Amino acid sequence: MREPARVGGGANADAASDLPVISTRGLSKSYRRVHALKPLDLTVSRGSIFGFLGPNGAGKTTAIKLLLGLTRPTSGTGTVFGRDIATEGVEIRSRIGYLAQEPRFYDFMTARETLRFTARFFYEGPEKVIERRIGESLELVGLEEKADRKVRGFSGGERQRLGLAQAQINDPELLILDEPAASLDPMGRRDVLSIMESFKERATIFYSTHILSDVQRVSDSLAILKDGKLLAQASTEELLSGRSGGTATYELLLKATSKEATEKLGELRSRVRGLPWVSSLEEEPDAGELRWIVRVTAEAAAEEDLLRLVLDHRGVRVVSFGRQRRSLEEAFFGLVEGGDVHGG
Numbered sequence: 503m504r505e506p507a508r509v510g511g512g513a514n515a516d517a518a519s520d521l522p523v524i525s526t527r528g529l530s531k532s533y534r535r536v537h538a539l540k541p542l543d544l545t546v547s548r549g550s551i552f553g554f555l556g557p558n559g560a561g562k563t564t565a566i567k568l569l570l571g572l573t574r575p576t577s578g579t580g581t582v583f584g585r586d587i588a589t590e591g592v593e594i595r596s597r598i599g600y601l602a603q604e605p606r607f608y609d610f611m612t613a614r615e616t617l618r619f620t621a622r623f624f625y626e627g628p629e630k631v632i633e634r635r636i637g638e639s640l641e642l643v644g645l646e647e648k649a650d651r652k653v654r655g656f657s658g659g660e661r662q663r664l665g666l667a668q669a670q671i672n673d674p675e676l677l678i679l680d681e682p683a684a685s686l687d688p689m690g691r692r693d694v695l696s697i698m699e700s701f702k703e704r705a706t707i708f709y710s711t712h713i714l715s716d717v718q719r720v721s722d723s724l725a726i727l728k729d730g731k732l733l734a735q736a737s738t739e740e741l742l743s744g745r746s747g748g749t750a751t752y753e754l755l756l757k758a759t760s761k762e763a764t765e766k767l768g769e770l771r772s773r774v775r776g777l778p779w780v781s782s783l784e785e786e787p788d789a790g791e792l793r794w795i796v797r798v799t800a801e802a803a804a805e806e807d808l809l810r811l812v813l814d815h816r817g818v819r820v821v822s823f824g825r826q827r828r829s830l831e832e833a834f835f836g837l838v839e840g841g842d843v844h845g846g
């Protein structure tokens with residue numbers, strides 16, 4: 503859409519820069535004895551859908567409030583668009599769209615009136631242009647047909663969609679969404695996630711959630727927080743594949759075709775374990791076959807040589823070979839319960 507005149511201005515001033523959209527260093531917040539957020543180093547790149555994942559009470563809302571400049575850090579620093587969150591909150595907020603965990607509306611207003619009310623904080627200029635923006639926003643979240651109904655009667659999903667329309671009314675570069683889908687049923691969640699995906703073209707999206715499958719579905723990057731502490735920050739692909747900094751895990755399903763080959767497997771195991779780029783090899787029986795889980799520190803070497811080495815061993819058949827993928831659930835619980843930390 504053509505841009506109406508903007509109040510506050512400068513919205514896309516550094517859109518082309520490579521600066522991370524969000525960056526924090528040692529950012530923390532304590533309330534008396536509660537360490538709501540322990541020193542946090544976070545980097546969110548432009549254009550990503552970043553899932554900020556953590557169980558209840560992990561510190562997600564606290565971090566969001568700090569980024570928005572709505573509460574002051576106990577220690578550390580942070581920037582959004584390169585602007586200091588402690589001193590430039592007003593400027594930052596004028597360039598962000600924010601959806602609170604429980605968005606509140608004036609129930610006597612219709613959806614269209616709600617958006618009109620919000621739009622007037624951001625736009626000046628011809629009525630027609632503002633109305634067009636409101637119409638586009640209602641369409642974007644699928645509320646065109648309910649546009650002139652009072653918010654009072656809206657379902658949870660409709661309220662959430664209205665909240666999303668409201669958050670993006672000023673065409674922000676960054677959307678910060680606090681648990682946008684948490685209270686919705688699976689269909690409502692699916693709708694909200696699709697809307698978020700459609701925003702990706704225009705804005706970086708930073709959203710908090712405790713729903714793992716949502717993150718797996720839409721996020722390209724994520725951070726995992728627990729008890730105020732960052733456990734991992736990685737691309738979703740990196741986390742699911744167990745890859746980070748060249749390390750990876752491979753899974754081989756083997757079958758020894760003779761007694762002799764079975765006896766010689768010990769020798770093969772030692773050879774593999776002795777390779778300089780193999781950090782561990784675990785073996786478990788699997789329905790008459792053997793499953794090897796091999797962790798390596800050099801992906802390229804593993805992909806070139808691991809399979810070849812095993813196949814050179816006479817009497818051993820390789821039923822399958824591939825990089826091990828975990829579900830986000832496995833990765834998450836590995837981190838939350840076991841200190842299995844990836845990423846930076």
Ligand SMILES: Nc1ncnc2c1ncn2[C@@H]1O[C@H](COP(=O)(O)OP(=O)(O)OP(=O)(O)O)[C@@H](O)[C@H]1O
Pocket residue numbers: 533536537538539556557558559560561562563564565712
């Ligand atoms: N104003 C406050 N005063 C005292 N403690 C607070 C305050 N705000 C948050 N906390 C505490 O800080 C911790 C983190 O809370 P926060 O709301 O940031 O977590 P969250 O990850 O957003 O949780 P949820 O998913 O349940 O919304 C909690 O233990 C909470 O009780």
